[in-house]
Amino acid sequence: MSMVERMAKAIGCIDRDRCSFANSNSRKQNEKCGSCEECLACARTAIKAMREPTGGMITAGFEYAYDPDPAAVWRAMVDTALAEKSTAEMAK
Numbered sequence: 001m002s003m004v005e006r007m008a009k010a011i012g013c014i015d016r017d018r019c020s021f022a023n024s025n026s027r028k029q030n031e032k033c034g035s036c037e038e039c040l041a042c043a044r045t046a047i048k049a050m051r052e053p054t055g056g057m058i059t060a061g062f063e064y065a066y067d068p069d070p071a072a073v074w075r076a077m078v079d080t081a082l083a084e085k086s087t088a089e090m091a092k
Helices: 003-014 027-031 038-049 055-063 070-083 087-091
Strands: none
Touching: 003 038, 055 070
């Protein structure tokens, strides 16, 4: 499964109103959840938004820069992105 498909599946499972295959009476249709064009488009948009890392993500990448496993660098950067507070959360 590609990264776009994995992300689309996650979007479809969370936002079932968005996914044209979600909430179907058919189990076969529900298994397709996240594979509709709407979810795939959202996934591509989300991945594009991550193209430019935040300062925190860059710092995390440098901390793992000498790790022999490039996936460890990627995971550290994504974990940092997930932990970052939104502008609205910081304003509270």
